[in-house]
Amino acid sequence: MAMTSPAEAPSQALARAELEAQLHYGPLVPEPYRVAAARHETEDVVTLTLEPLDAPVADALPGQFNMLTAFGVGEAAISVSGTEDGGRIDHTVRAVGQVSRALCSSRPGSVVGVRGPFGTHWGVDELAGKDALVIAGGIGLAPLRMGVSQLAADPASGGARHLVVLIGARTPNQIVFAEDLRRWRDLGTDVEVTVDAAGPEWGGPVGVVTGLLDTVAFDPAGTVALVCGPEVMIRFSARALVDRGVSPERIRISLERNMQCGVGLCGHCQLGPLLLCRDGPVVDYAGAVPQLLVQHER
């Protein structure tokens, strides 16, 4: 849409504005999508596969999010966790509030609204043939899923040269995307999963996800790290990476704040100078971000 620039006298834009008023309301109106499938990953985490009923929204890049509307309940920012043929999109939702609970209990056939995609992305395309290390905590693996799948592929098809994926979950039955983990391992990716607590049948590592950094081989100077999860986990993981020689500029993190419009209009997602719907959710750890993480909300 054309812009009403400050340099243009208001009345000169009148004719054009009249025309715009007749167009669709723009980025604030959702497109209707049908729930094609709803798969429970864990007790409170559901992956919805949505297919467009009318015009599809643009394809999301790994790391971006859509605003999903549960009609009559509200809207929430949900990362895109996968895309399929026919304009189908996967969203992995955790039931933590009214809207996410409504989305998690949507049955196949019901209709939801989709707006997007919004936000910055992981920049996975630039990592083809390079080294990448992924740290995901809990449901933080969902915004990373598309990116990891792309990086796990052969370098000739856009995959990384060397890929390490470190995953932390609360307990073994809260590990998400078990099939993807198997598939990534089959493709040669080093995937390590640790939990906070487990019974003896688990057999795998128990401990914080940063502890896994000492058990895997990676070249700190040449690796780009992608980190997603609870913000406290992000802070500790980023610091652990820096302590091992990964430069802060090569650490990309995904941040979350209250998102309502997704287009920089409502002001809720501000984090200091950043509007996270527009300048995030993926941001570089270096620069102002460490200060923002610690200071801004005290």
Next chain:
Amino acid sequence: MPESIAELVANHPLFAGLPGDTAELVAGCARNVAFEPGELLIVEGEPADTLYLLRRGRVALEVRSPAKGAMVIDTLAPGQVLGWSWLFPPYRWSFDARALDPVGVVSVDATCLRSKAEADPAFGYELMKRLGAVILQRLQATRLRLLDLYGNDVAG
């Protein structure tokens, strides 16, 4: 008559039983400091440069999360020790520590203490033994808490 810094050091459980001249050694790096309730003694991310010997009042060890605010991980009481990140590089605090009461501490400059430990290995070893015992005990307590024993489901 008010106690000297060396006496305050010698009277603190961490340094109990140390010979007088060792207490003087530590006191050379130390001063008496007070904090108001709510004041932060330690801030996550800042340079870790102090060993705190708690003499009076309680301190809460905290982590800040955006939506949950400050979450208390541990509380420390008079006679306990606050701050170990000064022991090893990168010398940076991992948590916040907030005074819950009017707090009195002996604040020991870490650079000074480390250099004295390097210069006097016997003292250094004694210091490490005492700190090690504190850290071991704290770790065991933390491991027990991880089991979330009061919850419904322990594992899986």
Next chain:
Amino acid sequence: MPLGDAVVIDRDGLDQLISGLTTRGYRVLGPVVRQGAIALGEVNSSEDLPEGWHDTQAPGSYRLEHTDDSALFAWAVGQHSIKADVFPSRSVVWRAQVTDGTVRLEETRDDAPSAALVGVRPCELAALEVLDRVMGTSSGDPLYKRRRAGLVVVAECGTPSGTCFCTSMGTGPAATGAFDLALTELLDSGGQRFLVTIGSEQGAEVLADVETRVADDTDFSARAAVLEHANSHMGRRLATDDLPGLLARNLEHPRWDDVAERCLACGNCTLVCPTCFCSTVEDTTTIDGTVERHRSWSSCFDLGHSYMSGGPVRSSTRSRYRQWMTHKLSTWWDQFGSSGCVGCGRCITWCPVGIDITEEAVAIRAGEAGSKSVDAERG
């Protein structure tokens, strides 16, 4: 008449101008006195304007008094701003009919006739241009863009109030930016008249039905005198050099604790501020399956403004006041490439406890040397 030219009209001419706007189908809005304050209302003739009214403003205080003089614009802004017309406090974003398995979305059209805003103060116009960078961009709010395309007739300022500081922000007292017409009220031995500067072809066209004479040197001198009087009677000043950097470096300044003890987090400042744009959405549903999404003004002082699953991110008054002030004066630059403040002084006047943003900035600047600031991570 070429752009940039100036003519002079008298009181009758002003009435002709206003009725000419109505004839052309505009909804004419301008300053009116309502409930003891200058507000935005419908204007049918110059008689509806605040003739003889004068204001006295100070932190936490606003008084409007009537005199017998004939000045129409001898007052500074009240709590209402033009923001309410281009960005309504409540609007319906979309409406949908939801039945089993289908959703039919309807556009919500804004059919209100375009507004001609008469008597817009220069700081108000500057505020609209600040909002243009937020809501008037290509991905912006279609309703805002449509409403913004109305006519703007500025009234330059001759009598700033005790809380005004537009000169510090470069937004007044002369009209800057893009206007259609700009009036300067002249009240001297030459009688009550208005110097009209033409800013656009549309503005020139509206003057076609109005009796005008060409402006001469005495008129220009009179205008200069009005503006000079305003310049030298500003109520406040804000030092803007390195202000964004100053605030960014002092996020832990003890002054934030100080202001937090006074601030009620009532949000008045955000309600009256002509550039505050935060909004919140709420979906409602009716028994017949109609779902509506409503958008309404919200404030960063609301506890729920920063709510994420778990709780509000900014729970302390300290963090919320700091968010508001650092956004307005510092991070607005990062986000939108300009200051968010136009120096209108409303936040000072309408704060129930009289917090003064200019005074807070001075305190932080004065104490910068002694404040604690956390270094960025050293890698």
